[in-house]
Amino acid sequence: MIKSKTKILQLTVTLTACAFLFVPIILSVLAGVTANYFQGISSGFTLKWVFRVWELYADSIFLSMRLAISCLIMTLIIGLPAAYGLARNPGWLSRLLEEFISLPLAVPGLALALALLQLYGSMKGFRASWTFILVGHVLYTMPFMVRSILAVLASIDLKTLEEGAATLGASPWQRFRDIVVPNAMPGILAGALTVVTLSIGEFNLTWMLHTPYLKTLPVGLADSYASMRLEVASAYTLVFFVLIVPLLMAMQWASARAQRISQ
């Protein structure tokens, strides 16, 4: 009897927490497709707010996608060889470097953005271009890519595999391409999905680094929350959910898979 009482209490807490997290999401989706939210759902459903969002903010959606893809390419180009190098040379120096590039995980984006602005804010061409935001995104997502690949590489016997290939006459590039990359693939996939998901949702750095002509999706969201009617803001949030939720699910699937492999 007592046991079932504790169970009921646990269930109540769990369900309340779920409701707290989920009800506002439903409200936001509903408000985004309701003709007049103030009058309620009885005013009818419409997609006009979604179209309105498309008219107003399509640019921000495209910019976010461009940033996410560029960010992915940059983190791959820089992160993959780096993770390989770190896995090949374990030691305190590698640990230190890994720790250092992980700083953007722990230091709030606002502080990082201020630091970037202090140093590069006066370089007008760079400051006003979208690559300035890209630098922020790469900085923030890089540790996820490097760690994700590193975790997978650390679990396999890279040295033996590479020595084997080298004995058979494979060049360093061939070994990297045919042994390291295929083995690291689960980590690369998980890292890539994490990078894209985080880049599309990044606000803290981006808000400080953006210019009025360069609004990303989350910056546009903040803008719509402050200045648009509730229905438009909700419809825009709905568009964001449609983009981010499948990405999040894919990311969770890929991360769980990479973790299984590296254990």
Place this chain on the structure above:
Amino acid sequence: MPLLIFSIAFLALPLVRLFLASGESEAGWAIYLDILRKPRYLNTLILTVLVSLATTFAALAVSTTAGMFLSRNRFKGRGILLSIMTLPLAFPGVVIGFLIILLGGRQGLINQITPGHVVFAYSVIGLFLGYLYFSIPRVLLTVMAAAEKLDPVLEEAARTLGASPFRVVIDVILPGLMPSLVAAGAIAFATAMGAFGTAFTLATNIDVIPMVIYTEFTLSANIAMAAALSIVLGIVTWALLLIARSLSGTTVAAGG
């Protein structure tokens, strides 16, 4: 290595510059003392710490209860509950702020279904709820990972020896989870301290550290103070997450 060049150019040098900038006002390096001496900054600091502490304990209580329940029971709908509770992981702080407005704003659900005028989104309560929304999924995942590793045999043994469910929780489950709880708590506290997006949407009239940094920088052009507060905030969140990681081995993005 390109990584080294990239992180020196865009991480190390900017952070050094930020630190130097904090000492460039008339106050010099005493600006760090000003944070504690001037009531405006001290009150901000105290309020931020209090809200973050409240968030931490609330998130720990809710997520530990739910996490233990979800990892110990298999039932229909468990997967859905788990998905709902981890869904907000990818939401930026601004979106969470908006969701709180939908709950507690002027056109919010609570104001509509309750008699009278109940608007809490823009108060400290709204901010607390926003931070809580942000922290629940993160704490939940940490707790569940630890709960999977707990040995149910120990609880069984305690029960056989006549321990009440309450004693089992206090004497067996909580000590087993403790390292993860401290880690999850540190993560929740650090994220709440540094949360900018949520504060940006909700705390237009509340002084929490990230908002003060933002207004010092943009409105008052008090760059030295903005830099000094950023440095202090960065060191605090970094140190907390370092503790968290050494205890549980997990990494969760601060974000916010």
